[in-house]
Amino acid sequence: MIPAQFDYVAPTSVADAVAALSEAGEDAKVLAGGQSLIPVLRLRLSYPSVLVDLRRVSELRGVREDGNELVIGAMTRHADVITDPLVRQYAALVAEAAGTVADPAVRHRGTFGGALAHADPAGDLAAVALALDAQLVAEGPGGRRSIAAADFFVDYLQTALSPDEVLVEVRLPKLEGQWGVHYEKFNRTAQAWAIVGVAAAVRQENGSIVDARVGLTNMSSTPVRASAVEAALRGTSADGRSIAAAAEHAAEGTNAPSDLAGASDYREHLARILTRRAVSAAAGV
Amino acid sequence: MTRVSMKVDGVVYEDDVEPRRLLTHHLRDGLGRVGTPIGCDTSNCGACTVLIGGESVKSCSVLAVQADGEEITTIQGLSDGDWHPVQKAFQQHHGLQCGYCTPGMILATVDLLKNNPSPTEEEVRHGLEGNLCRCTGYQNIVKAVLSAAAEMRGEQPHPGSFRDADDKTGVSA
Ligand SMILES: Cc1cc2nc3c(=O)[nH]c(=O)nc-3n(C[C@H](O)[C@H](O)[C@H](O)COP(=O)(O)OP(=O)(O)OC[C@H]3O[C@@H](n4cnc5c(N)ncnc54)[C@H](O)[C@@H]3O)c2cc1C
Numbered sequence: 162m163i164p165a166q167f168d169y170v171a172p173t174s175v176a177d178a179v180a181a182l183s184e185a186g187e188d189a190k191v192l193a194g195g196q197s198l199i200p201v202l203r204l205r206l207s208y209p210s211v212l213v214d215l216r217r218v219s220e221l222r223g224v225r226e227d228g229n230e231l232v233i234g235a236m237t238r239h240a241d242v243i244t245d246p247l248v249r250q251y252a253a254l255v256a257e258a259a260g261t262v263a264d265p266a267v268r269h270r271g272t273f274g275g276a277l278a279h280a281d282p283a284g285d286l287a288a289v290a291l292a293l294d295a296q297l298v299a300e301g302p303g304g305r306r307s308i309a310a311a312d313f314f315v316d317y318l319q320t321a322l323s324p325d326e327v328l329v330e331v332r333l334p335k336l337e338g339q340w341g342v343h344y345e346k347f348n349r350t351a352q353a354w355a356i357v358g359v360a361a362a363v364r365q366e367n368g369s370i371v372d373a374r375v376g377l378t379n380m381s382s383t384p385v386r387a388s389a390v391e392a393a394l395r396g397t398s399a400d401g402r403s404i405a406a407a408a409e410h411a412a413e414g415t416n417a418p419s420d421l422a423g424a425s426d427y428r429e430h431l432a433r434i435l436t437r438r439a440v441s442a443a444a445g446v
Numbered sequence: 447m448t449r450v451s452m453k454v455d456g457v458v459y460e461d462d463v464e465p466r467r468l469l470t471h472h473l474r475d476g477l478g479r480v481g482t483p484i485g486c487d488t489s490n491c492g493a494c495t496v497l498i499g500g501e502s503v504k505s506c507s508v509l510a511v512q513a514d515g516e517e518i519t520t521i522q523g524l525s526d527g528d529w530h531p532v533q534k535a536f537q538q539h540h541g542l543q544c545g546y547c548t549p550g551m552i553l554a555t556v557d558l559l560k561n562n563p564s565p566t567e568e569e570v571r572h573g574l575e576g577n578l579c580r581c582t583g584y585q586n587i588v589k590a591v592l593s594a595a596a597e598m599r600g601e602q603p604h605p606g607s608f609r610d611a612d613d614k615t616g617v618s619a
Contacts, residue, residue: 169465264576
């Protein structure tokens with residue numbers, strides 16, 4: 162299928178991209194890897210007047226350290242995120258989840274920022290960003306602002322970005338030392354998208370869990386934190402029984418969709434099981 | 447119209463294209479490289495896979511304007527003259543039936559083996575998960591990939607041998 166007509170610009174700086182977006186008005190769209198946007202255009206579910214392609218904006222690519230934070234440029238491709246040594250060291254959960262996204266060809270094009278800006282609740286990286294308390298940095302005509310992941314994902318395919326803003330980078334607090342992480346995903350074989358996914362990070366001291374973060378994929382119209390599980394985990398001993406008991410709270414406060422892949426009560430069941438597995442793996446039990 | 451220049455199978459082409467033109471249409475309709483088939487048109491099946499800068503991509507999910515300045519390899523440019531070891535292995539091991547998925551399957555395999563010259567069967571199945579085949583049940587595709595890997599490592603598997611897919615030695619009985 163062939164997309165409807167649009168104009169195309171490929172600026173070389175964030176400032177020029179923002180200028181192109183504000184000049185074009187509401188109907189302009191950012192093009193990153195195109196792995197979500199091009200299918201949408203092909204199905205004519207969207208009719209942008211202009212695409213502002215970020216492929217030549219080199220400042221948006223790459224991973225760096227900034228004090229206690231790891232900074233991932235929005236245009237860093239999934240394939241590069243997975244192999245990046247800094248990501249593996251300080252945000253292994255991101256690398257692990259990115260490795261489950263789609264297939265190698267899609268991961269060669271799709272970007273970290275694009276996956277977050279697309280805000281598909283079935284996407285794997287949003288729950289991870291939420292669980293890790295990521296800060297998403299956006300630039301618009303008025304300058305830069307930082308948006309907490311908890312405020313970034315507004316609704317199904319909707320974010321806090323305004324149409325003239327570019328997502329520039331994602332800042333993640335470094336996790337290492339006593340932190341263990343795991344992303345547990347349940348999907349049909351020939352379809353990469355998660356029916357449910359669980360991102361878990363736990364910190365242990367002397368056999369007890371002292372801190373826990375759990376994010377859920379596809380359990381609501383946005384990614385959600387399993388706060389009740391986190392609260393139940395804090396202070397418990399890191400053993401199978403305690404983790405299983407805490408995981409029973411996984412579906413609390415969620416609003417799981419029902420679709421061809423599963424009814425909402427099935428997803429709630431999956432959330433409990435996968436949370437137990439994810440936290441157990443993260444805790445090494 | 448936007449001016450684009452790309453090297454396809456060793457030849458540089460300059461063209462004015464509509465920004466909405468998909469790379470797959472540009473290759474087929476613009477440049478006559480019809481060896482790249484269009485399968486599902488939904489980004490899922492991988493039949494239209496080509497290499498951009500040596501990396502597999504689904505050409506239905508790339509705009510021609512995004513390939514400006516890039517070097518592209520289609521199945522027609524994978525080798526000149528003799529077949530590529532992966533092509534040979536697909537023939538020898540019957541890694542195809544109707545053949546529609548084959549160009550994409552072969553190019554995805556070339557990329558896979560570049561990154562992992564000694565894959566396990568599991569890694570082959572995982573590495574080709576973006577390429578769907580409705581005929582073979584994948585068994586012979588996996589055999590072909592493991593055999594091509596062995597040959598490319600210089601282990602010279604016996605031509606036409608039907609090794610078990612879990613035999614990674616490349617040496618046939
Ligand atoms: C076959 C297939 C299977 C997939 N399976 C999975 C899966 O299992 N899990 C998963 O998580 N994802 C999956 N995806 C989606 C994949 O992760 C995409 O890469 C991602 O959703 C979009 O990233 P992109 O860079 O391609 O963005 P694009 O498609 O270019 O853009 C997506 C949206 O985000 C906006 N946008 C992008 N970048 C920016 C930016 N820097 N600033 C502002 N707005 C921006 C665009 O305007 C657009 O609205 C799959 C995709 C395909 C085609």
